[in-house]
Amino acid sequence: MTNPNPVSGSPDKEPATESQAAQNAVGNTDRAATTATAPKRPEGQPRPSLGRLFLDNLWAANTVTVTVLAVVLAMLVGAVLIIVSDPEVLATYSYITARPADAISSSWTVVSEAYANLFKGAIFDPQASGFTASLSPISETLTYTAPLVFTGLAVALAFRGGLFNIGAQGQATIGVILAAVAGFALPLPPVLHLLVALIAGAAGGAIWGFVPGILKARTGAHEVITTIMLNYVAVYFLAWIIIQPGVHSPTRADAISKPVESSAQLPRLLGSDLRVHSGILLAVLATWFTAWLLNRSTVGFELRAVGENPDAARTAGISVTKAYVLVMVISGALAGLGGSNMVLGSTANALTPEVVAQIGFDGILVALLGRLKPWGVLLAALLFGALQAGGNRMQSYSGISLELVTVLQALIVIFVAAPALVKAIFQLRAARAARLQTSLAKGW
Amino acid sequence: MSTIAVPDVAVTVDVGFWTRNRKAGAVLLALGVLAAVLFGALATGQQARFTLSETEGGAALEITGTFGAILFGLVAAAAGGALLAGVPKRWFTLVLGVGLVAFVLSFLCWQVSAAPEGRNFMPLVNIVRGTFILALPLIFGALSGVLCERTGVVNVAIEGQLLMGAFSGALFGSIYQNVWVGLLAAAVGGALISLLLAVFAIRYLVDQVIMGTVLNLFAVGVTGFLYERLMQINAEKYNTAPRFGNWEIPLLKDIPLIGPALFRGNIFLYLGLLLVLVIHLALFRTRWGLRTRSVGEHPTAADTLGVRVLRLRYRNVIMAGLVAGVGGASYTLAFYSFTKNMIGGKGFIALAALIFGRWSPTGALLAALFFGFADQLATYLGAIGSSIPSQFLAMLPYLATILAVAGLVGRVRAPAADGKPYIKG
Numbered sequence: 079m080t081n082p083n084p085v086s087g088s089p090d091k092e093p094a095t096e097s098q099a100a101q102n103a104v105g106n107t108d109r110a111a112t113t114a115t116a117p118k119r120p121e122g123q124p125r126p127s128l129g130r131l132f133l134d135n136l137w138a139a140n141t142v143t144v145t146v147l148a149v150v151l152a153m154l155v156g157a158v159l160i161i162v163s164d165p166e167v168l169a170t171y172s173y174i175t176a177r178p179a180d181a182i183s184s185s186w187t188v189v190s191e192a193y194a195n196l197f198k199g200a201i202f203d204p205q206a207s208g209f210t211a212s213l214s215p216i217s218e219t220l221t222y223t224a225p226l227v228f229t230g231l232a233v234a235l236a237f238r239g240g241l242f243n244i245g246a247q248g249q250a251t252i253g254v255i256l257a258a259v260a261g262f263a264l265p266l267p268p269v270l271h272l273l274v275a276l277i278a279g280a281a282g283g284a285i286w287g288f289v290p291g292i293l294k295a296r297t298g299a300h301e302v303i304t305t306i307m308l309n310y311v312a313v314y315f316l317a318w319i320i321i322q323p324g325v326h327s328p329t330r331a332d333a334i335s336k337p338v339e340s341s342a343q344l345p346r347l348l349g350s351d352l353r354v355h356s357g358i359l360l361a362v363l364a365t366w367f368t369a370w371l372l373n374r375s376t377v378g379f380e381l382r383a384v385g386e387n388p389d390a391a392r393t394a395g396i397s398v399t400k401a402y403v404l405v406m407v408i409s410g411a412l413a414g415l416g417g418s419n420m421v422l423g424s425t426a427n428a429l430t431p432e433v434v435a436q437i438g439f440d441g442i443l444v445a446l447l448g449r450l451k452p453w454g455v456l457l458a459a460l461l462f463g464a465l466q467a468g469g470n471r472m473q474s475y476s477g478i479s480l481e482l483v484t485v486l487q488a489l490i491v492i493f494v495a496a497p498a499l500v501k502a503i504f505q506l507r508a509a510r511a512a513r514l515q516t517s518l519a520k521g522w
Numbered sequence: 523m524s525t526i527a528v529p530d531v532a533v534t535v536d537v538g539f540w541t542r543n544r545k546a547g548a549v550l551l552a553l554g555v556l557a558a559v560l561f562g563a564l565a566t567g568q569q570a571r572f573t574l575s576e577t578e579g580g581a582a583l584e585i586t587g588t589f590g591a592i593l594f595g596l597v598a599a600a601a602g603g604a605l606l607a608g609v610p611k612r613w614f615t616l617v618l619g620v621g622l623v624a625f626v627l628s629f630l631c632w633q634v635s636a637a638p639e640g641r642n643f644m645p646l647v648n649i650v651r652g653t654f655i656l657a658l659p660l661i662f663g664a665l666s667g668v669l670c671e672r673t674g675v676v677n678v679a680i681e682g683q684l685l686m687g688a689f690s691g692a693l694f695g696s697i698y699q700n701v702w703v704g705l706l707a708a709a710v711g712g713a714l715i716s717l718l719l720a721v722f723a724i725r726y727l728v729d730q731v732i733m734g735t736v737l738n739l740f741a742v743g744v745t746g747f748l749y750e751r752l753m754q755i756n757a758e759k760y761n762t763a764p765r766f767g768n769w770e771i772p773l774l775k776d777i778p779l780i781g782p783a784l785f786r787g788n789i790f791l792y793l794g795l796l797l798v799l800v801i802h803l804a805l806f807r808t809r810w811g812l813r814t815r816s817v818g819e820h821p822t823a824a825d826t827l828g829v830r831v832l833r834l835r836y837r838n839v840i841m842a843g844l845v846a847g848v849g850g851a852s853y854t855l856a857f858y859s860f861t862k863n864m865i866g867g868k869g870f871i872a873l874a875a876l877i878f879g880r881w882s883p884t885g886a887l888l889a890a891l892f893f894g895f896a897d898q899l900a901t902y903l904g905a906i907g908s909s910i911p912s913q914f915l916a917m918l919p920y921l922a923t924i925l926a927v928a929g930l931v932g933r934v935r936a937p938a939a940d941g942k943p944y945i946k947g
Contacts, residue, residue: 159747159748163747163752165756242732299927302678302731303874303927306874307921310867310917311917314913314914315917439735439739446732446736479747479750481742481744481747482747485740485743486743487743488737491736492722492736492740495726495728496726496728
């Protein structure tokens with residue numbers, strides 16, 4: 079999986095250098111999430127009005143515009159899926175030439191109702207009354223956001239170090255196992271117990287991240303393959319450990335572990351009726367830490383240097399081996415914390431085969447949508463959390479399968495990953511800086 | 523990982539006494555001794571019967587458990603010792619193969635002899651047939667990978683292609699109540715995912731590994747969504763695809779062991795094996811194959827010689843989708859009705875088989891059979907009440923893959939331009 083043949087003069091690498099240049103351009107600051115700010119006024123020229131500049135930038139292919147349009151496009155495709163999968167609406171299309179109003183109005187009804195429920199479930203329900211009911215959507219959104227922030231950061235960090243960590247799922251799985259076992263097996267006082275459980279979860283993820291890191295550094299085994307395989311190993315390990323005596327819940331016949339004790343659970347923020355818990359605060363803290371690590375620390379500089387160009391980094395005296403191992407360990411620890419959130423928070427309190435859901439794979443999407451920047455990841459996770467929370471309501475109120483959310487998420491990332499496509503569809507102006515290429519094109 | 527292809531970090535160049543062969547020999551020697559001692563001690567004095575049929579009866583190979591475990595363990599150790607002593611390079615694969623097979627046999631002697639009375643036999647016909655059936659999606663998936671990656675497009679989306687193939691095969695097969703329509707739809711479904719991969723990877727230069735990963739999620743989402751909206755609500759109409767029956771091949775079906783296992787299969791088994799042969803010949807014996815390989819290794823050179831790089835890539839990637847789509851149909855048009863996420867990671871094992879098989883069709887076939895065997899073995903050992911937890915047996919293919927890519931089985935080298943977009947000029 080290494081690149082053993084030295085053909086460094088090959089023109090094949092041109093696109094890579096181009097995207098690396100783009101990467102360099104974005105590498106320095108976390109500007110992904112900031113709004114389209116006006117450029118500096120050129121000296122000596124008549125100053126264009128602020129509003130004019132704003133409009134110009136609004137329709138230029140900058141990060142925010144492309145992201146928003148990607149969401150719009152994804153929802154349009156989602157609407158088509160909703161329509162074609164509804165036999166009643168589809169029936170109106172059989173006589174569309176005779177009465178087009180029927181087809182249009184029935185399509186509009188089903189789609190608008192679905193997306194209205196998505197919104198109500200994620201952000202605010204105007205019909206809701208009372209403190210709990212009106213805050214409930216936000217609480218749900220934040221509950222789903224927290225673990226995604228961790229796994230998104232895990233994937234983003236590894237990316238910046240030049241590694242594609244598909245194994246966040248496996249790392250979260252091992253993390254959730256250790257966190258849960260620490261949560262019900264250790265008799266500890268409240269605050270300490272939670273801390274120990276969190277550390278156990280992080281350590282579990284770190285171990286599972288260490289393996290691909292050391293294999294990559296020592297043998298050149300490609301991390302995409304090793305992490306995918308470790309994901310499955312983790313899944314089977316989880317399936318095995320749940321039914322072991324001492325772990326398996328003695329009162330249940332199905333595959334579920336003992337529940338985590340309340341002393342090891344993350345405290346809820348807004349009372350026991352709302353599910354939002356302090357995991358979201360930890361997530362913000364982790365985002366700040368990752369941002370600091372990447373942009374302000376020596377280690378982060380070395381990681382980024384290795385990520386941009388391992389050979390140059392090695393020439394400059396940076397240990398590439400150390401960087402690969404370190405980035406995978408930290409990445410794994412973050413993913414492990416994300417997994418811990420699933421069992422120490424309010425989503426579940428015991429191990430089941432599906433306890434980590436899809437947070438590892440969703441983390442990949444979150445990282446890409448967040449343009450591999452910590453604060454961008456936080457915002458992307460917020461969007462995904464909102465889609466999850468809204469999707470639940472959409473499923474129960476409109477009968478639209480939750481899988482639609484997966485489709486929307488994948489589509490958003492596909493469109494974001496190909497800004498040229500969005501640009502072409504909407505005839506956007508070219509952006510000032512070439513900072514849209516999110517992905518580094520590279521092979522095995 | 524770098525695009526600038528300089529020998530990567532710590533690719534240990536074996537020098538001196540400890541060559542790769544010797545290391546493999548040492549590992550094998552240790553495994554053999556372990557097998558002889560441990561498996562020999564755990565095995566019982568019962569007979570381990572390997573019957574040449576589907577049941578307990580019929581002709582069988584028999585060996586006493588303890589004796590067999592020790593004997594085969596020693597054979598494995600001897601093979602390891604031979605490698606350690608240094609055999610000629612061309613014998614390496616053969617000796618290693620013999621050693622590993624002996625290790626597995628030693629393990630089986632233990633397991634079969636330790637099984638409860640009345641279940642201490644292994645029906646080889648079942649095992650061989652099961653191996654091929656479980657390997658089928660892997661064979662199709664890995665072939666799809668071969669077609670893609672030999673032209674320089676990384677195909678992580680095999681899982682999505684298989685899933686889409688399985689889904690559209692079931693959907694259209696049910697609607698038209700015709701297996702052939704289903705088969706065609708499955709191929710088109712797989713090609714649809716491929717087309718997306720091709721457009722985004724070739725036209726929009728999106729990182730191919732990322733695109734593949736996202737497409738997998740996309741396929742899970744779309745098929746899951748439509749499954750819940752259509753198939754779950756009206757299974758009668760949308761999820762009752764007719765199935766291909768088994769076709770017996772005259773004469774060949776009467777060969778002992780292989781006959782009943784291989785020549786009484788369904789269309790997918792024959793198609794899979796045929797495709798391995800066809801793609802192998804096409805890749806290494808035809809003009810198309812030469813061009814494909816050259817585009818995968820050095821697109822600029824191929825372009826200079828007049829090969830249309832991008833067109834060839836588009837064509838091959840879409841062909842890969844057709845192949846994987848048919849592989850997906852081997853689920854829904856032969857055995858099961860469609861369920862959500864029914865491929866369940868087989869696409870990733872197919873990817874592993876592709877790498878294990880070093881990007882060649884025949885290698886991929888062997889690797890797929892190995893994974894199929896491991897899968898079948900896990901099922902079998904579960905059935906005879908083995909003392910080893912089934913979850914650990916299920917981990918086996920994944921662990922083997924990690925060991926393989928970590929270099930124990932030799933360093934694998936992808937086509938040089940694999941995953942790198944080509945920009946003319």
